[in-house]
């Protein structure tokens with residue numbers, strides 16, 4: 001029996017337009033506080049973590065990763081909102097899980113809000129698309145301090161890859177080359193998709209549209225995500241979606 005638990009690792013205070021390119025300019029500059037979350041998947045083959053969330057360095061400094069923007073840019077810049085208890089190690093501890101109890105970490109991609117605590121899992125195997133690893137390495141917007149750490153063991157994969165029985169990574173590029181989503185087959189809930197930043201919100205999936213490095217690829221990925229979920233958007237867990245988050249079960253409650 002596979003069990004899926006979702007928990008918050010902080011939030012991003014960001015402009016609405018960052019996630020929704022269809023908005024009028026006046027609405028696009030409004031701010032929204034959207035969750036950042038990770039998942040624990042308990043399987044008979046071991047514990048899997050999907051994305052490692054924000055590093056707790058942001059608790060005291062919302063701009064710890066990229067620096068404080070100049071005052072005239074602050075209105076457009078992303079700001080991290082994080083409490084001590086949001087740190088993934090603390091969240092897992094509250095579920096009775098230690099970092100060494102995690103066998104596999106899947107990173108959707110290596111942005112700092114999805115790979116911020118990779119360093120906390122020195123004994124895990126990290127499953128990342130080979131194309132993404134090659135793309136992210138050395139790029140300032142994928143700060144290596146959080147993930148490009150000598151002692152970590154990366155398993156570069158290519159294409160759809162089974163991680164455990166009923167758990168599979170599926171490439172969903174567009175947000176970044178080699179971005180991937182995680183598909184989990186649950187006994188009661190059916191097949192669910194953890195999208196990572198292939199879809200920030202449910203509306204991205206509904207409209208088949210998002211902001212992305214490559215918008216055509218991103219659209220194809222959104223179509224694929226709908227197909228994987230058999231059109232049932234209640235089984236699609238998007239990355240930074242305040243409205244949807246409020247409707248989901250949060251750990252210690254789970255999906256089975």
Ligand SMILES: [Zn+2]
Nearest residue numbers: 111113197239
């Ligand atoms: Zn993100």
